[in-house]
Amino acid sequence: MELQARRDRLLEIESEVLSPYGTPVYVFFEEDIRENYRTLRTALDEQYPDSVIHFAVKANYNPGILSVLRDEGCHAEAYATGELSAALEAGYSPQELLLTGMNRRLSDVEQALETGVEHFLVDNATELERLIVAADETEAQPKVLIRGNPSMEVPTHPEVATATRESKFGLDIESGRAMAVAERTASASAVELAGVQLHIGSQINGVEPYGTAARELLGFAADIRDELGIEIDILDLGGGFPVPYDGPVPDTEAIVTEISRTVRETANTLDLPLPTLFLEPGRRLVGNAGTLVTTVGVIKQTPHTSFAVLDAGTNAVSSYWPYPMFALTDGKATEHYDVAGPLCYTGDVLAADVELPPLEAGALLAIDRIGAYSLGSASHTNAQPKPPVLLCRSDGDVTVIRRPETPTDVFANAEVPDDLR
Ligand SMILES: Cc1ncc(COP(=O)(O)O)c(C=O)c1O
Secondary structure, eight states, X not given: OXXXXXXXXXXXXXXXXXXXXXXXXXXXXXXXXXXXXXXXXXXXXXXXOSEEEEEEGGGXXXXXXXXXXXXXXXXXXXXXXXXXXXXXXXXXXXXXXXXXXXXXXXXXXXXXXXXXXXXXXXXXXXXXXXXXHHHHHHTOOOEEEEEEEOOOOXXXXXXXXXXXXXXXXXXXXXXXXXXXXXXXXXXXXXXXXXEEEOOOBSSOOOSHHHXXXXXXXXXXXXXXXXXXXXXXXXXXXXXXXXXXXXSOXXXXXXXXXXXXXXXXXXXXXXXXXXXXXXXXXXXXXXXXXXXXXXEEEEEEEOSSOEEEEESSOGGGSOTTOOOOEEESSOSOOOEEEEEEOSSSSTTOEEXXXXXXXXOOTTOEXXXXXXXXXXXXXXXXXXXXXOOOEEEEOTTSOEEEEEOOOOGGGGGTTOOOOGGGO
16 A cells, blocks of 8 residues: 555544554554465466465464465465464464474474474474474474575675575575585485575565575575485575565566576576475565554654654664654644654664654654564563554454553563562
8 A cells, every 4th residue: 555545544544443542553454465465476376376475474473464364375484383373373274384493492393293284494404303303203294495595695684684604594505514404304204305495585675686596596406406316396485575665676576577587497407397486475465564653742852853752662663674654644744853762762763854744742653564573573662562453454344453462461471579579
């Protein structure tokens, strides 16, 4: 949804829906999630039909949001046990899940196998051994995807680049570490070597990195064929599709075209059969579907700037990204504000020098496109309750998908020693 349409919709629901909950409140739009999924599914159906979309649950593990994607036919990539539980709660069948991680406990792997999960990503040799032990015990024969690391620099924030030489993720392809784990997988009868995977990072602003990644990973698949005599079935290129925060990003069709073309050409050159393509997008499917509605509580002039101080801070949104903001009041954007949260640290500034209409205490301000990673990274800094989450349904209804927290919820699991009571 474009910003103007988003603003109009928020104004429509302001009196009956937003007022009862107060602010801050997250508002998600079901139709945007469905549209994001359908755009990707349609592009794949046209260009590479033998493909499965696994929503990266880490981007938003609210079961209400996950259910919308499940209803569309999306599968899910669940990172370790917590996300696996959220996906099961949202009604995904274990066969629709790909379990990833980098330090899953043996008991967690056993439990996942008993539940019926079939696809497991393997990030390191130790985890592979745990999976082999668990598979032996449970007599399941899980399909293994080896996570490769091709040492790639990508155009994004350094903290979300995940296939660089310095990264903790994946098995280095060049040095042979990835091949050693592939060999061990192939030699263990309890598991099946089914695929290769990589995830180059998040918010990748360009299509070329996907072509490079596909070539690297298919090169690894060809090495597996040459050295181990195994043709892998699954090529998983991870996620990373970007969201337009403050500028244009490649559209879904352009990314799918680059992937599809490169996979077909490279497989042909390397004489490999066309693999089933797995993708693991997170941000792109939910990022533009959520807004955080806040109230300006204080306008404060300093010698340096005008601060608009909100009732939600940097603890309510995933960091790094320049989220678009707009006021739900009338007036032309003639003023400049530094938009700050109420938290007790200097860095609690959401954006500097934002052009907005003149604001007074009580004005509503929306921070848009916060739908990915914000719910998961939200914290209780300064013992602030986390905001509730509303879902604007496709039929116009609005429903609560995360209840408001009370101040005591923040320390509900804490214990005071008896003698100090
Ligand atoms: C293995 C893996 N797959 C998929 C994703 C989703 O990335 P994005 O939300 O950028 O699509 C991530 C994000 O960190 C990841 O680590």
